[in-house]
Structures are given as C-alpha cells and as structure tokens.
Amino acid sequence: MQQGDKFTHRFVVDDRVYNGFIEIFNDRNPLHTDAGWAQSKGFKGMVMHGNILNGFVSYFVGELLPMKNVIIHAQTINFSLPVYMGDEVEFNAEVAGYYESVNTYEFKFTFRNGEGKRVAKGTVQIGLLA
Amino acid sequence: MEYNQVVKEVNDIFVDVLDNEDIKLTDSTTATDIDEWDSLSHIQLVVAIEKHFKVKFNTAEIQSWKNVGEMCKAIANRAN
Numbered sequence: 001m002q003q004g005d006k007f008t009h010r011f012v013v014d015d016r017v018y019n020g021f022i023e024i025f026n027d028r029n030p031l032h033t034d035a036g037w038a039q040s041k042g043f044k045g046m047v048m049h050g051n052i053l054n055g056f057v058s059y060f061v062g063e064l065l066p067m068k069n070v071i072i073h074a075q076t077i078n079f080s081l082p083v084y085m086g087d088e089v090e091f092n093a094e095v096a097g098y099y100e101s102v103n104t105y106e107f108k109f110t111f112r113n114g115e116g117k118r119v120a121k122g123t124v125q126i127g128l129l130a
Numbered sequence: 131m132e133y134n135q136v137v138k139e140v141n142d143i144f145v146d147v148l149d150n151e152d153i154k155l156t157d158s159t160t161a162t163d164i165d166e167w168d169s170l171s172h173i174q175l176v177v178a179i180e181k182h183f184k185v186k187f188n189t190a191e192i193q194s195w196k197n198v199g200e201m202c203k204a205i206a207n208r209a210n
Contacts, residue, residue: 028196097177100187101180102177102189102192125177
C-alpha cells in the first residue's frame with residue numbers, strides 16, 4: 001500500500017443499520033426519529049445519524065484494507081449534507097501519506113450520495129501493529 | 131532551518147497535539163517530563179512534525195533521539 005492508492009465501497013443506510021445504531025447507542029433525537037419534526041426543520045425526512053458513517057469508516061479500516069494488523073489512531077469527519085433512510089453512499093478513500101518512522105498511514109475519505117454530492121469528508125490515521 | 135525557530139514550532143506542535151498550553155520544551159525534555167506524551171500521542175507528534183516540516187524520518191532515527199534537543203537538531207538539519 002502506497003501513497004495514492006485508492007479504495008471504494010458502497011454502503012446502504014437501511015433499516016438494519018439505522019435500527020441497530022439506535023438500539024446500541026440510544027440516540028433518539030427527533031431529528032433522527034420524527035419525520036415531521038425533521039421536516040419542520042427543513043429536511044426531507046428523518047436524518048440518519050452522522051456517526052453511522054463513522055461506522056462505515058470502521059468497516060473500511062477493519063475489513064477492506066489488505067492487512068488486518070491495523071488500529072485507528074485518529075479520525076476526523078465533517079458532514080456537509082444529510083443522509084436519509086435508504087440512501088446508498090459511495091465511500092472513496094485514498095492513501096494520503098505513509099509515515100514509516102511510526103508505521104502509520106493516513107487516508108483521506110469522502111462519502112457521496114446517489115446524486116454524486118459529497119455528504120461527508122474526513123481523515124483516518126491508522127497504525128500497523130507489529 | 132534555524133534551530134531556535136525549529137524549537138519554537140515544535141513547541142507549538144506539542145501544545146496543539148497534547149492540548150497542554152503549559153508545555154515549554156527545552157533541549158533536555160523527554161517523554162517522562164510531560165504526562166500527555168505517551169506511546170500513542172508520540173505517534174501523533176511524529177506525524178504532525180513530519181507534516182509540518184515536510185520531512186521524513188525512519189524508525190531508527192526516531193529511536194536514536196534521547197531528548198527534544200536531538201529531535202530538533204535532526205529537524206533543523208533536514209528541513210528547508
């Protein structure tokens with residue numbers, strides 16, 4: 001794996017993901033659970049929890065990289081557009097840097113919705129376990 | 131790069147990464163002198179330093195540094 005290497009994957013925010021997230025973390029804020037309330041705030045419907053996307057980043061690190069001896073050191077994410085129930089989001093990540101001195105990779109990533117619009121972007125830094 | 135400027139910029143990086151405004155690095159500072167400087171934050175510090183100064187070190191170089199002074203000298207010698 002070297003700088004510039006790219007990874008892509010599609011995720012769907014479906015009932016199973018949404019209900020699983022609520023079941024585990026118990027965030028029932030009306031923005032996420034009350035369509036009428038969310039619409040009153042200018043959204044099309046219930047906005048999916050932004051941190052569901054962080055779960056997808058976890059999947060990327062843990063399951064999609066070509067090695068298993070990985071650990072997340074740091075992660076950032078900025079949200080720019082809402083994700084709604086049933087949306088398919090395209091995840092793209094690129095190796096932004098490798099720090100041989102501390103055996104650490106940094107990735108930049110984006111999530112885009114079905115219209116190709118960026119809904120989130122961020123970075124994740126992972127270390128390789130000896 | 132001038133050594134004192136390196137020390138100043140490294141100090142700023144330590145303050146930011148370790149979130150401790152009280153940090154005042156000296157040549158003899160080591161990880162034992164700063165509570166927040168642990169094995170994980172060490173990685174964050176190295177990555178931040180390599181990015182900031184646009185330099186690359188290897189594992190052997192890093193392990194050879196006995197204190198902040200040796201690290202800053204290495205950066206000063208390497209950075210433009």
